[in-house]
Amino acid sequence: MSSGNVVEHKGTLYGVGLGPGDPELVTVKAARLIESAEVVAYHCARHGRSIARSVAEPYLRPSQIEERLVYPVTTETTDHPGGYQGAIDEFYERAAARLAEHLDAGRDVVLLAEGDPLFYGSYMHMHKRLAGRFEAHVVPGVTSVSAASAVLGSPLAERDEVLTVLPGTLAPEVLAERLVSTDAAAVLKLGRTFDGVRQALEDAGRLDQAWYVERATTEKQRVEPLAEVDPESVPYFSLALLPSPVNAGGPFHAAAQATDAQEHGEVVVVGLGPAGREWTTPEALAALAEADDLVGYGPYLARLPDNPRQRKHASDNRVESERAEFALELARRGARVAVVSSGDPGVFAMASAVLEVAAEKGDVPVRVLPGLTAAQAVASRVGAPLGHDFCVLSLSDRLKPWEVIVDRLRAVAAADLVIAVYNPASRSRTWQVGAARDVLLEHRSPDTPVVIGRDVGGPEESVRVVRLADLDQSDVDMRCLLLVGSSTTRIAPGADGRDVVFTPRRYPV
Known part of the structure; x- marks a missing residue:
């Protein structure tokens, strides 16, 4: 789609959908635009990491200008006089102004978006503010709903069935009413809304039909019957799916159960480096961000910021075997566990202790991520x-x-x-x-x-x-x-x- 009233010699804004997470699901057009853009912009939280950028990374060039649009708040409270919405609106205005400077200077700007840019995406807020002043194009991407259906191996809807897409932020009673009146449904924006979504599914009498899909198409994807999911383990990038009733109990459902049976936790032994965050590799930071449980010596765990989604398990420095067995047991229950070490975990640290204990049963996968040594x-x-x-x-x-x-x-x-x-x-x-x-x-x-x-x-x-x-x-x-x-x-x-x-x-x- 394009806006009218294009001004000559101005840059062009592209809202580029990257799909659900697998870089191979980026479209050919999206990859071409990312590679050729003078400016690549992406939204991120204050920790600085961006899922959109990580998906697009194979297509980036070192000479490109990168614009990080850092949200002032995500789900926490704010002292902004306009409240949460006021803080977000002000942020969108500032972000649009930053991109407009590049567009006014004649630079093309690609704004990255997970999934599809206009499907519950942040790009739409930039499009509404900039499309009337500059040429703007939207490159669609594979949505998280389509990705979840694919990894579940079950059709979303068939023949005359009605599919409804709902935000998990709706009140549970409103959500339950919508779930009762539709054939199939996808409920997005879980995370902190999970308890309310689960209650709505139960009230609608459809909890036993619902599936939970997390980080679909990535190495960390997770598929489970929603009724069995621990609310404390649910990140924002997950959704609930009620697939096609016509196919319930058929071969697609059986395939989904088989996929779920193969899902299990893992232990990643992570080297933090010798001191602060700047000494920790991006690979290690990504593993820490994805973990459900963090296990380690107390002072090392204290170096990591608290995340309400994660559980920290601190212990004394002289109980390495016990710590390793504890981490492995958490993984056996399905958790993604990061065992942290200072420096490199393979140098007088936790990697050998974890692998020694894991070798006794051989039932939990263990990865070791290196760190800068002392x-x-x-x-x-x-x-x-x-x-x-x-x-x-x-x-x-x-x-x-x-x-x-x-x-x-x-x-x-x-x-x-x-x-x-x-x-x-x-x-x-x-x-x-x-x-x-x-x-x-x-x-x-x-x-x-x-x-x-x-x-x-x-x-x-x-x-x-x-x-x-x-x-x-x-x-x-x-x-x-x-x-x-x-x-x-x-x-x-x-x-x-x-x-x-x-x-x-x-x-x-």
Whole structure:
């Protein structure tokens, strides 16, 4: 569709439907427009993530201008004088003005929309404000209703049946009245409205016919009889479906039950990196956002924002096996569980504990998502001490004998490897650093550089470089990591006045 009164030399606005989530369901026309646009805009909440952008990502170019239109509120309350609606209306006006600046400058703007742009979508608010001033085109997309019908494997309506699409925000009694009077129905906008929608289906006598479909066509899609769904596990991107009564109990219904039988939870072990959100990968952030339950050591969970849809399960740092079994049991009940670790979960962290327990039964899928390690973080602060061969070793004797640690220290020191030393000290382990220093001095020069990194990336960050002979236990605590240089590791003055530590990639022969 197009608006009239087109002004020459102005840009064109395109409302581009991306479909329900699978990037392969983006139309050829939508992909072409996304690739060629000068400006790509998308709505998102204040956390900055955008489902629309993630769907369109395969078609984006690095040189494009991206405009994030960040909602001031989503479902929470606001102190705006006009209330929630006033805050949203003001936001739409500002967003339209931002896009108009690009259009006035002659730039084409593609505004991304999940599903179809004019089907309960945010694009319509921009279209109403801009289509009278600029040329505007809408590219339709596959709706969530069509996607849900497809993954359920059941027709929406057949012959003379009537399909009704309803918002879950209707009052339960109004919704029940509509559900009684229609053949088939799709109820959108669940999330916080789920309890009311379930009540309406029950009051209409149709709860046993209803299906729940979440994130249809994506890797995280979920299909269940709606009566069995835990209200606390329901995100906004889900819907209730009453498919064609003509086909109820037939082969389509059986296929849907088979699909549901295959659905199960999973455990994702996620590395948060060494400190704040900026050290966490987008892949890890996406997994955390999709989880129903978050499991981990208390201080690590405290780094994550509270989400009313999610449950946090904090525990002590010394119960790794118990924590792993708890997470796996949640997944057996159908939950999507994220087990969090600081740094990388595969380096002295939860990945091995979860996989060890999971291997006993082999009934829960486990994925491991990498994170930036503490060793990498500390090394980056001083240069490149890990530029050649290095090893990673823990001084904790809680899970292995001290004699084994000493043997390994001697072996790696004799092999002239740079050593990243994890867990050098704790409240109860106060002598190991001095003992390790003495072992290393059997093979290393007293002048060997040692980097002491503490709370790197955090508010109390400190990084010092000392001689191996001067390494003092009192300078090291449980929040530290040590990098012990090899015979080739060098210290050089940096242009900013600070020393740079690096290990050359060429080894002397």
